[in-house]
Amino acid sequence: MKNDKVSAKALIPFLVFVGIYLITGIVLNVQGTEMAFYQLPSPVAAIVGIIVAFIMFKGSIEEKFNNLVKGCGNENIIIMCIIFLLAGAFSTVSKQMGGVDSVVNLGMSVLPPQYITVGIFIISSFIAISTGTSVGTVVAVAPIAIGFAQAAGLSEAMVIGATISGGMFGDNLSIISDTTIAATRTQGVEMKDKFKANFIIALPAAIVTIVLLLVFARPEAIPSVKSYEYNIIKVIPYIFVLVSAIWGMNVFVVLTGGIVLSGIIGISDGSFTALVFSQQIFEGFKGMLDIFLLSMFTGGLAYMVEREGGINWIIKQVRKIIKGKKSAELGISAMVSLTDLATANNTVAILINGPIAKEISQEYGIEPKRAASLLDIFSCVFQGLIPYGAQVLFACASIKGLNSPFEVVYLTWYPLVLAAFALLSIYVPYVDRVSAMFKKTKSA
Numbered sequence: 299m300k301n302d303k304v305s306a307k308a309l310i311p312f313l314v315f316v317g318i319y320l321i322t323g324i325v326l327n328v329q330g331t332e333m334a335f336y337q338l339p340s341p342v343a344a345i346v347g348i349i350v351a352f353i354m355f356k357g358s359i360e361e362k363f364n365n366l367v368k369g370c371g372n373e374n375i376i377i378m379c380i381i382f383l384l385a386g387a388f389s390t391v392s393k394q395m396g397g398v399d400s401v402v403n404l405g406m407s408v409l410p411p412q413y414i415t416v417g418i419f420i421i422s423s424f425i426a427i428s429t430g431t432s433v434g435t436v437v438a439v440a441p442i443a444i445g446f447a448q449a450a451g452l453s454e455a456m457v458i459g460a461t462i463s464g465g466m467f468g469d470n471l472s473i474i475s476d477t478t479i480a481a482t483r484t485q486g487v488e489m490k491d492k493f494k495a496n497f498i499i500a501l502p503a504a505i506v507t508i509v510l511l512l513v514f515a516r517p518e519a520i521p522s523v524k525s526y527e528y529n530i531i532k533v534i535p536y537i538f539v540l541v542s543a544i545w546g547m548n549v550f551v552v553l554t555g556g557i558v559l560s561g562i563i564g565i566s567d568g569s570f571t572a573l574v575f576s577q578q579i580f581e582g583f584k585g586m587l588d589i590f591l592l593s594m595f596t597g598g599l600a601y602m603v604e605r606e607g608g609i610n611w612i613i614k615q616v617r618k619i620i621k622g623k624k625s626a627e628l629g630i631s632a633m634v635s636l637t638d639l640a641t642a643n644n645t646v647a648i649l650i651n652g653p654i655a656k657e658i659s660q661e662y663g664i665e666p667k668r669a670a671s672l673l674d675i676f677s678c679v680f681q682g683l684i685p686y687g688a689q690v691l692f693a694c695a696s697i698k699g700l701n702s703p704f705e706v707v708y709l710t711w712y713p714l715v716l717a718a719f720a721l722l723s724i725y726v727p728y729v730d731r732v733s734a735m736f737k738k739t740k741s742a
Contacts, residue, residue, distance in 0.1 A: 303607030304614055310354060312603055312650065315347030315596075320640045327686060335642035335686050341588060344595035351602045362602065369601025370594040378483035379593050382586045384553035385474040388539065389429050390582030391557055391575065395564030396532050398438050401425050403526035404533060406442060414450055415457055415515035416508050418443045419464040419712075423504070426468025428536035430475040432681075433688050435465035440696040450517030455705045458693045460511055463712030465689060466682035467504050470674055470716070471496055473543040474553060476589050476645045481674040484652025485659070487666040490546045495671040499723055503716040510711055529567070535559040589645060596649045604653065613657050626662035627724045630655045630669060631676045642687050644677035675720045682713035 322343075323335035331337060352362050369375070392398070405421035418439065426435040439461050447457040469475045473489045482492050539556040543549065561575045570578065603609060620626045633654065638647035651673060659669040681687050685703035690710075694703045 302610070303605070304610045305607035306611045307354070308603050308606035308608030309611065311347040311351035311599060312608065314350045315343050315599065316637065316640055316650070318346055319343045319643075319646075323642060323686065333688065333691055336688060339588060340641075340643065340646055341591035341595055344592055344599060348595060348599050348602070351599060355602060355606050365602050365605055366598040369598035372597050372601070374483045374486065375593055375597035378479055379590050381474075381479045381483075381549055381553070382476060382590050382593065383583045384550065384557070385430055385476070385479065386584075386586035387579045387582030388474060388535075388553050388556045388560065389431065389434070390585060391564065391578045392429070392535050392560040393434075394574075394578045395560050395567070395569040396529065397535060397560060398425065398429065398434075400528040400530070400532040401428065401536060402438055402442060403528035404530065407526045407528060411450070411520045412517065413512070414446050414517055415452065415460045415511045418446070418457060419460040419467075419508065419511060422461050422464025423468040424536075426465045426475075427472045428468070428540055430469065430472040430478075432462070432465035432469035432678075433692055435468065436461055436689055436693045439464075440693055444696050450520070452515065452517050453709070454697050455700070456515050456709045458697060458706050459709035459711065460515065462682055462689050462693050462706070462710045463507055466678050466713055466716075467500060467507075470678040471500055473549060474539065476586075477648055477674050477677060480593070480645050480648040480652065481670040484648065485656055485666040485670040485673070487670050488546075489543065489549055491667040492670040492674070493544065495665075495667045496674060499671070499675065499719050500716060503712060503719045506715045506719075507712040510715075531563055531567075535563065592646065593649060596646075600650075600653050609654060609657060612654050613661065616658060617661075620658070620662065623662050623664060624724055626658050626664060627668070627672060630658055630664075630672050631720070631724075634673050635676045635680050638677045638680045639684060642681070642684055644674075644681040647677045648673050672720070675716060679713045679717045679720070682710055683707055 319335075319338060319340065322338040326334035326337050348366065351366075352359070355362060401424065402421065405417065405424065409417035409421070422435050422439050425438060426432050429435065440458060443457045443461050444454055446452070447454045469477065471493060472478060473493060478489060478492065482489050485492075535556045538559055539552055542552045542555065557579065561572075564570050565572055565575060600609075616626075616629055620629055630651070634647050634651045637650050638644050641647055641650075655669050655673055656666075658664070659666060682689055684690065685707055690703050690707060694700050694706055697706070700706070
């Protein structure tokens, strides 16, 4: 039965959740704390919001708790949490067996020295799309990228900007990225469909970025080619996950297959024993604990807020501004962008705005895959640009004597180009036309 309640007060628990997150980050940043916006565990902030909801909302404790559990146990939330666990296990096991090192070293071995910056962008893109983590990509690639920049007389900030750009490109498209998982599950859409919708926007943005890097990031000197050790066999799990996901294979089969492949390779070459393999799977599970708990808690909190009319109030206010499909898409993009600016966490931004975006998309005829694509794109755009985001902070840590993160941010071009193409796709619906062409080609 449809809930007709409308209440602005019902949003207070959500505002408390986001406010605590934001204020804590600002205060710690002023105090000079490193990674200030990541010191307060997001599930704890969500718990505070839930406590406020229990205090504010009417009804017995049992009724409120039942609503919380219904939200936490929503089918999409549980599916999302299981995918998070499998994605964490695949990423951890593959890294432990040497997959990330082999991918980086393989890329550096075939990288033409005269195209260093472009090559680093492409390598970072592949690693991020294969592992589902832009932060992990920056951590893996940045030290090597700095070495190349110094040898070629390039701006270190320029090369690191290319590293972040590649990481955001891959993270935005990866089917095992937490942002993709959150966006698709909150909108009830298949990952392959969201991938295709994203790809039509992300590919031209990547091409423009490559052209810009070719023109403005030429090395002053051609560095000597170094020999990097890699094992092509250890790249296979990433290729399997990437190809099978694009092919449309069930995500649970894809991730389980990737874990098994990485395990077989790791055990065969002595990277770990069968026992250590099982331990690494569990380590991967533990690495996803924060996002697992956050997904459940935000799901429960969102359901409680929705029951009290908070979501309906937002929709009512949005209706006053939105005049049609285009402005509805702009509204979804703006909401997730502002939330990411406030929380410095693109997954949190998607989880908070997902239910609202779904209601808006249903109201104004926006396809679920399109809504999921906009949520993921604009959260990644700002996550790659904010100077207090994890990607920029980790990247800047690799540059000695850096005066300000803005020295890197203004050279991180891909997120800006991606935003331009995403906005273009709202006003010029070329995405729909390209999708229609693909369908005609496939049916023919």
